Amino acid sequence: MDALKLLSRSTNVRRVGKDRPFAGNSVKLPSSQSTAPQPITSGSSDAPPLKRRKRDHEQTPGGLSGDAVVDFFGQGAASAAAAPAVVAHNVAEDDVDSKDSAANIKPEANAEATKSLLRRHKLKVTWLNAGKKKQLRSKASATHGKKDKQGEPVYPAPLEYFADLEGHFAISRRLCQNVREQGYVTATEVQLAALPLLIDSPERNLPREVAACSAVDDTQGIDLLTVAPTGSGKTLAFLLPLFHKIAQARRKEEKLQRRTTALILAPTKELVSQITNEARKLGANTGIQVAQVRKGMRLGHDRGTSGNDVGNESAVKVDILVAAPGTLHSILKDIDEEAAALQDVDTLVLDEADVLLDPLFREQTTGIWNRLSNPGLRVSLWSATMGSNIEELARSIIENRHKRLQTSDDAPARPAPLLRLVVGLKDSAVPNVEHKLIYAATEQGKLMGLRQLLHPTTSSREPGPHLRPPFIVFTQTIERAAALYSELLYDIPNEAGGIGRIAVLHSDLSDTARDDVMIRFRKGEIWVLITTDLLSRGVDFRGVNGVVNYDIPSSSAAYVHRVGRTGRAGREGGVAVTLYSKEDIPYMKHVANVVAVANQQKGIAVDGSSQEWLLRSLPKMTQNDKQKLKKHGVEARTSRGMAKDARGASKARISTKAGFIRRQENNRKGAVVGSQRRSQALANEDISDQGEETDFGGFD
């Protein structure tokens, strides 16, 4: 499969020869691989980790192998073989009656098998608000201090194959078919644990206390914090339970009323429209409607028999709303009617939750959250990175909301169970991407470095991975993205498509221009996309071969998300290049640390390598440095830096021209302006000589 096909998520593309970048290239690229995630270990694994139904193997739509196991962090065949027995609902049913085999499995064996499977996939589930007594007990029984001191470990029975959705989780046939039609056969690691946690079913094997708590006042379910790697399939993990919940509720209703019961928030317009798209695919022919909240939109819903329709005729009435917090917040502000349209929302999803609760969006996100008045509201937060401060904030919002609700009659007596799911090593970059840190000394060196990446023949003697289009280039600011774009505009020869192959995308562009770039990049028409952190989160271009940090990211989390635009769904071959100059050295330690951890996960030894040397030589970053970087980026590259130190800032400008040539050009321009002013002054003098005397204004 080529880059063109993979990039074209939700786009119909004509396979025209000239639109296929580097066609015929023999290099192994992520885009040249199957759309079925082939993780680190599955290729080499002889045996699937668990036995399963025969019919699951038979149903492998799209020609994908049913044995492909999504396993970002599993330890391969060895551990698969070592995994004991099976989980109850996956009991081998190939040859024997399923009831018999299930009955033959002892509960303790099931529990052990579940634990072992979760461990193998590096999945950790913790019940955060288990209550003090339980936590103390769990602490006392903790062996070698390994258990999480903040909560009680929970071991839900995992869902490995989507074929089990219909039978074991009572998901509607239509939804199951829609999942199959997207080519999904095996669950990714985050889906493996999150789906059983979020889909109400006796199969999910939650501890009795959690299950009891989760059935608070008729509203089933838990609150969930999920930290899982970039590109690991979190979107489906939150969409599927949500669709199932709505489908179930609609089945119970006598008269069909269209009410918004789910709200998904995401930080950027691009991510919002991607989620809307994915949701529409999943909900095709189910009758469940999804809409993206746009500026000026009116929200409404049917109140059915009560007759009080909320909103007017033109109001949007759908089951699921997807919105950026800014857009929705401004719609809800001061308009009670719009807020009433959200009174039935019982599921709130925060995608990229750490950004949504970051000071940048915090007021808007919490503002919306607090206006959702349904006492049975369940919330789930998702991201590849989540600091403890964000987790604390989420917990306190949930607790305060619960306390506030105590005053109303229909308030739940206890808060819903709050669980945390962590997949793999928290806050780390995906291990299947190759990371490269390149010292370029100066701004011009960085530009040369990027050109070498664009024209790989000139860098063919360089060791390490070569970057192949399509790739994304990240800059620190909009101005720098625009400047870099104009520098590189003519770098791609006409025979290869010329200036149409390169594009820039940032928030200063109009919505239409942004959409156009996104579509062309997905189609594979654009090979080099220059952007800001606007595209660093959530956006899924399946065939992206690499990421270039032209300017260093402002935090280790930003690095994780930027490089996570490649190597998605376990694909191998993605490359992440970070170019850095002298100005970046004080801030490079956090990038080097993330790279070291990613390499360690891959089994690349750090000891004795140049990486170890780099890690030791880079200066440590203080808390203050980290905050400064997060707030302002590298200062010399901002207008603030320009105001402080114009000379330093001019060195940081993106331009291939040497300072000497720029000075000459500036002198020339200055001379032209001066001469124009002089002739204007002379002309004015002539006029004043002819008329009345004016005050002498001095020399220009």
Ligand SMILES: Nc1ncnc2c1ncn2[C@@H]1O[C@H](COP(=O)(O)OP(=O)(O)OP(=O)(O)O)[C@@H](O)[C@H]1O
């Ligand atoms: N079970 C599956 N099998 C195969 N591919 C899958 C599966 N689930 C999701 N994918 C694919 O994996 C890719 C990444 O999914 P998604 O965008 O949901 O990742 P994410 O975890 O939300 O990433 P990010 O943290 O960057 O937002 C998508 O292209 C999606 O189609």
